[in-house]
Amino acid sequence: MRDVFVVTGARIEGGDPTNLLLRDGRIADIGPTLHPAGAEVVPADGLIALPGLVDLHTHLREPGREDAETVETGSRAAALGGFTAVHAMANTDPVADTAGVVEQVWRLGREAGLCDVQPVGAVTVGLRGEQLAELGAMADSAARVRVFSDDGKCVGDPALMRRALEYVKAFDGVIAQHAEETRLTEDAQMNEGILSARLGLTGWPAAAEEAIIARDTLLAGHVGSRLHVCHVSTAGSVEILRWAKGKGWRITAEVTPHHLLLTDELAASYDPVYKVNPPLRTGEDVEVLRGALADGTIDCVATDHAPHALEDKETEWAAARPGMLGLETALSVVTETMVDTGLLDWAGVAQRLSRVPARIGGLAAHGRHLAAGEAANLVLFDPAGRSVVDPARSASRSRNNPYAGRDLPGRVVATFLHGRPTVLDGKVQG
Amino acid sequence: MIRHLLSAADLDRESATTILDTAEQMDRALAGREVKKLPTLRGRTVVNLFFEDSTRTRTSFELAAKRLSADVINFSAKGSSVSKGESLKDTALTLEAMGSDAVVIRHSMSGAPHRLAGWIRGSVVNAGDGTHEHPTQALLDAFTIRRRTGRLEGLRVVIVGDVLHSRVARSNVLLLHTLGVEVTLVAPPTLLPVGIEAWPAEVSYDLDAVLPKADAVMMLRVQRERMSASFFPTQREYSRRYGLDRQRLARMPEQAIVMHPGPMNRGMEIAAEVADCVRSTIVEQVSNGVSVRMAVLYLLLGGGSRRESRRRTPSRGGVMSSDDALFPAEES
Numbered sequence A: 001m002r003d004v005f006v007v008t009g010a011r012i013e014g015g016d017p018t019n020l021l022l023r024d025g026r027i028a029d030i031g032p033t034l035h036p037a038g039a040e041v042v043p044a045d046g047l048i049a050l051p052g053l054v055d056l057h058t059h060l061r062e063p064g065r066e067d068a069e070t071v072e073t074g075s076r077a078a079a080l081g082g083f084t085a086v087h088a089m090a091n092t093d094p095v096a097d098t099a100g101v102v103e104q105v106w107r108l109g110r111e112a113g114l115c116d117v118q119p120v121g122a123v124t125v126g127l128r129g130e131q132l133a134e135l136g137a138m139a140d141s142a143a144r145v146r147v148f149s150d151d152g153k154c155v156g157d158p159a160l161m162r163r164a165l166e167y168v169k170a171f172d173g174v175i176a177q178h179a180e181e182t183r184l185t186e187d188a189q190m191n192e193g194i195l196s197a198r199l200g201l202t203g204w205p206a207a208a209e210e211a212i213i214a215r216d217t218l219l220a221g222h223v224g225s226r227l228h229v230c231h232v233s234t235a236g237s238v239e240i241l242r243w244a245k246g247k248g249w250r251i252t253a254e255v256t257p258h259h260l261l262l263t264d265e266l267a268a269s270y271d272p273v274y275k276v277n278p279p280l281r282t283g284e285d286v287e288v289l290r291g292a293l294a295d296g297t298i299d300c301v302a303t304d305h306a307p308h309a310l311e312d313k314e315t316e317w318a319a320a321r322p323g324m325l326g327l328e329t330a331l332s333v334v335t336e337t338m339v340d341t342g343l344l345d346w347a348g349v350a351q352r353l354s355r356v357p358a359r360i361g362g363l364a365a366h367g368r369h370l371a372a373g374e375a376a377n378l379v380l381f382d383p384a385g386r387s388v389v390d391p392a393r394s395a396s397r398s399r400n401n402p403y404a405g406r407d408l409p410g411r412v413v414a415t416f417l418h419g420r421p422t423v424l425d426g427k428v429q430g
Numbered sequence B: 001m002i003r004h005l006l007s008a009a010d011l012d013r014e015s016a017t018t019i020l021d022t023a024e025q026m027d028r029a030l031a032g033r034e035v036k037k038l039p040t041l042r043g044r045t046v047v048n049l050f051f052e053d054s055t056r057t058r059t060s061f062e063l064a065a066k067r068l069s070a071d072v073i074n075f076s077a078k079g080s081s082v083s084k085g086e087s088l089k090d091t092a093l094t095l096e097a098m099g100s101d102a103v104v105i106r107h108s109m110s111g112a113p114h115r116l117a118g119w120i121r122g123s124v125v126n127a128g129d130g131t132h133e134h135p136t137q138a139l140l141d142a143f144t145i146r147r148r149t150g151r152l153e154g155l156r157v158v159i160v161g162d163v164l165h166s167r168v169a170r171s172n173v174l175l176l177h178t179l180g181v182e183v184t185l186v187a188p189p190t191l192l193p194v195g196i197e198a199w200p201a202e203v204s205y206d207l208d209a210v211l212p213k214a215d216a217v218m219m220l221r222v223q224r225e226r227m228s229a230s231f232f233p234t235q236r237e238y239s240r241r242y243g244l245d246r247q248r249l250a251r252m253p254e255q256a257i258v259m260h261p262g263p264m265n266r267g268m269e270i271a272a273e274v275a276d277c278v279r280s281t282i283v284e285q286v287s288n289g290v291s292v293r294m295a296v297l298y299l300l301l302g303g304g305s306r307r308e309s310r311r312r313t314p315s316r317g318g319v320m321s322s323d324d325a326l327f328p329a330e331e332s
Helices: A071-080 A099-112 A135-140 A158-171 A194-199 A206-223 A235-246 A257-261 A264-269 A283-295 A330-339 A346-361 B013-031 B055-067 B088-098 B112-117 B135-149 B167-178 B207-213 B224-229 B235-242 B246-251 B282-303
Strands: A004-012 A017-023 A026-031 A040-043 A048-051 A053-058 A083-088 A116-119 A174-177 A227-229 A251-255 A378-388 A407-417 A420-424 B045-050 B071-076 B102-107 B123-129 B156-160 B182-186 B202-204 B216-219 B257-259
Touching: A004 A378, A048 A346, A053 A071, A053 A330, A053 A346, A071 A083, A071 A099, A071 A407, A071 A420, A083 A346, A083 A378, A083 A407, A099 A116, A099 A135, A135 A158, A158 A174, A158 A206, A174 A206, A194 A264, A206 A227, A206 A235, A235 A251, A235 A283, A251 A283, A251 A346, A257 A283, A257 A330, A283 A330, A330 A346, A330 A378, A330 A407, B013 B135, B013 B167, B013 B282, B045 B055, B045 B088, B055 B071, B055 B102, B055 B123, B055 B282, B071 B088, B088 B102, B088 B112, B102 B112, B102 B282, B112 B123, B123 B135, B123 B282, B135 B167, B135 B216, B135 B257, B135 B282, B156 B167, B156 B207, B167 B182, B182 B207, B202 B207, B207 B246, B224 B235, B257 B282
Parallel strands: A004 A040, A004 A048, A053 A083, A083 A116, A174 A227, A227 A251, B045 B071, B045 B102, B102 B123, B156 B182, B156 B216, B182 B202, B216 B257
Antiparallel strands: A004 A017, A017 A026, A048 A378, A378 A407, A407 A420
């Protein structure tokens, strides 16, 4: 029997061990005594089964920077990280600001077949922040775009932001904002604080993020639109989000794995592998972000996986491009920062890395509870054991891995996409 | 000794004092010679790698290396492959292949010397990186103060001006604190970095209030273009509030000295008559710079005990202190 699998002994979201029968792209049945003849057995004793992870924020670099990543290599990295769907950001070259480009990315994702690649459309033409891109055409295209973002750049013009928020209501879209008041971050290199003062690197003040989040939540509240806040990085942003959500406004927010673990102290090495936008913040910010993810003020984790070619990182700090890899290490970092600390249980992890991002992105086949009849998108994760991160072993084309040499817990053993394994025994299939 | 000099924080009190003492010895040894040259670094190669124009710092390092008989190569970014897009890493590998023992680097980006140190085997000396540090400037300033006043411990030094963008200020705060000096920084609040509260220094916005207790006042260069970025309203207002003129000089104790790392904006942060008065050490700072840089190159390249040179490793052990080891009989 082809494409029939029985996963045995898995603990669904940390519950009691059970077996899952996967057939025809769906979870056909679940039960501890299930053992159909002819099905390929995937032993999962001691492993945690979670719905396939969904990333709202991935840079796949294709078209334009295929030397740093392609849809195919990024998809491999995603599968190895336990993801079954990723949202490919629009800041490619050419920019994903037309139906043509988003359909190209969408098709490349289907051809790779390792995870569902859902393109994000640019809010403005060329990410220039001047004129709305044809959002409706992208929504109506084969790529069915629902998330729009100028990520990498902030939609700075408040009037344009308001119109974008309003316009996408027609097709239940959401604007994902990269919150950065750029007049406050000219030449900025790292978090503004004690470290930037000492290192002589121009500071990126927390207020530059918080000012835009405050403005945009007010706008979203005013016009009744959906706003998603990308990569929240400061304690002050959390306070504003808590206040805005308290009003009942339709606001969601994400935090990256790196902002849950790493701090601005790492900049003292001047190694640009730690340069990222928004920058790594202080230990206090990290604590507040973890708490906010636990209590739901921050809705989900998104990787902001940002591959860069070696020559864009083997430079002076100020000359380097910002961004770091994240797909393959996300679940381990969340285990380290949220599960092992007791802040989240596995159901909470499933919520914040799968169900909520799938709902925000409007992906019907992802982020479902693992139950009979649902699409068979799932990941098997071994939470026991730790291993040292080796960037050379990454499926990504790039090596800008900020966790290099770091000991992290857990390992993705298998990933199933629509009933077929994309990863088995920690190795990409096909 | 340490292998690189990237930050004034690399120096503890003992090693900083060793550098200052060695500079004194260099100075004395040369004073008695007709040919102003010591054979100490003969056969060693020092590269001046300047990505930013700075005639005075480059010349000072060049003279220091030449007085120690080292071979000196000036590698400036302009007119070289660097201006054609060659990366810092490629430049580093090129210098490495040519066999340089020390690279003196000036760069407009903070941390560039740290990056370079990761790519080459020789010593790296930071000759000013962006808005980060300029440790040999701090050493020559400490040397100048010690010469004029006879000590450092317990002195009060006031540093005035664009602290936010100043590598001189960062290195001086670290080094002078290490050497037991009380440092006070004075500037308009816009030109003090957020996070300065962690520095081992006092901060004041009122120059007149701190002058009467100062043993030395160090004026920093203020670039006029800061005005257009709203750091202060006008040159004249800056000068009135933070410039050192004759009236302010009169508020300082009689023995207190006036310093400036150069180049000066006369009439902006310092009045011409103050710059040229007998209490000004500005010209001395320049000549002391050569002695201090000789000491740094000597200790990094020749006098260090733990340094493993891939070329000839001098067998002298320990931190250098005796004149015998410092200045072997001249060979020519």
